[in-house]
Amino acid sequence: MIAPAMAYLFKRLGLLLLTLLAASALIFAALDWLPGNAAQLIMGPEAPPEAVAALARQLGLDQPAWQRYGAWLAGLARGDLGLSYAYGAPVSDLIAERLAVTLPLALLAMGMAVLVALAAGWWAASQQGRAGDHLVMGLTQLGLALPSFWFGMLLVMLFAVKLQWVDAGGFPGWREDLGGGLWPGLRALLLPAVSLALVQAAILARVARSALLDISREDFMRSARAKGLTRRGALWRHGLRHAALPLLTLGGLQFANLLAGTIVIENVFTLPGLGRLMAQAIANRDLIVVRNGVMLLAALVLIINVVVDLLHGWIDPRLRTRTRE
Structure with a gap:
């Protein structure tokens, strides 16, 4: 039992x-191997050739592409992402500082989306063909x-400008000694999270309803109904658990989309x-920040997909058996 599970994990x-x-090769090629001089782009078209050449040597652009790619991979393995051209600070520190905002935002939005989607999908399935189903x-x-x-801007106009319940943008931080804290930070992320959760909740709710309707036709659901459970109760007690696989698959993909979707929302709310x-x-x-940031997003998306696959194998062992066959 343990050996097949470990083999599945290692695979x-x-x-x-x-x-x-x-993915790293594609990202490196897109930013380094395509036509154009990165040093010239950084310094501008009016920069003297001597200054551009000096910056190119400083950035290692005078080295062969394969050597620069190998140096980047070695830096990734060590956790050394280099120095930002614009900030003059380690890229790893910049990314870690910004992830302290992006990851809680994505997790909060995903949590909202899942809760709303499960409730809406369950209610719509239990009210199939009725007014509640059509409303959802x-x-x-x-x-x-x-x-x-656009939904985020509407939320700002209503809750920040008109009602003045929250700030229109900005982030106070998580540290209380710097004027922030847990509650002020979560409050600043509330409207952005709702904006991100809207589309994800709509998609998940439709999938949850479809999955629950399919499960409601199974024999074990008819047995639960025969024992006295209402349609709504049977879906709640037995249906949601059996609808986990399609929801888990789509939820993993949606969380990856949330991480990428924060680019627009963070600019709307100046986070x-x-x-x-x-x-x-x-x-x-x-470009060094862009390259490492894109690589991080790609890695997070791939890791999330692997975690979803592993959870599939844990929930349904038949998937591991099919993989071995």
């Missing part, structure tokens, strides 16, 4: 490493149609997160 980790290596499906269609950034750092790095032509 998934090996595929993860190979995929990360392929109509609201999910509206949620899919509204862009997150000092990873997305805002990436936007500023692109504007400042800080």
Whole structure:
């Protein structure tokens, strides 16, 4: 029992490493091997050639591409991501500081989306064909149609400008000695999280309803109904658990989308997160920050997918058996 599980784990980790290596090659090629001089872009078109050449030597751009790629991979393995051109600070410190905002924002948004989606999907499935079902499906269609950034601006106008319940933007930090703290930080992330959760909750709710309707036709659900449970109670006690696989699959993909979607929302709410750092790095032509930031996002997406696959194997051991066959 243990050996097959470990073999499945090692296989998934090996595929993860190979995929990360392929992603790193693509990212490096996109930013370093395409036509254009990074030193010239940083210094501007009016910079003298001597200054551009000096900066190119300083950045190691005079070395062969394969050597620069190998040096970057070695730095990634050591946790040394180099120095930012624009900030003059270690890229690892910049990214770690910004992740302290982006990850809680994504987790808060995902938590909201899952709770709303499960409740809405369960209610719609229990009210199939009735007014409640049509209402939930109509609201999910509206949620899919509204862009997150536009919905975020509406929330700012209502809750920050008109009602003045929260600030329109900014982030006080997590440290109380610097004027922040847990509650002020969560309060600053509330509206951005709601903006991000809207589309994700709409998608998950539709999938949850569909999965629960499929499960409601199973024999064990009919047996639960025969024992006296209402349709709503049977779906709640037995249906949600059996609908975990499709929800888990889509939820993992949605969380990865949330991490990428924070780029726009963080700029709408002026949050000092990873997305805002990436936007500023692109504007400042800080290519080393862009390269490592994109690599981090790609790694997070791939790791989330692997975790979802492992959870699938844990929930349904038949998937591990099929993999071995």
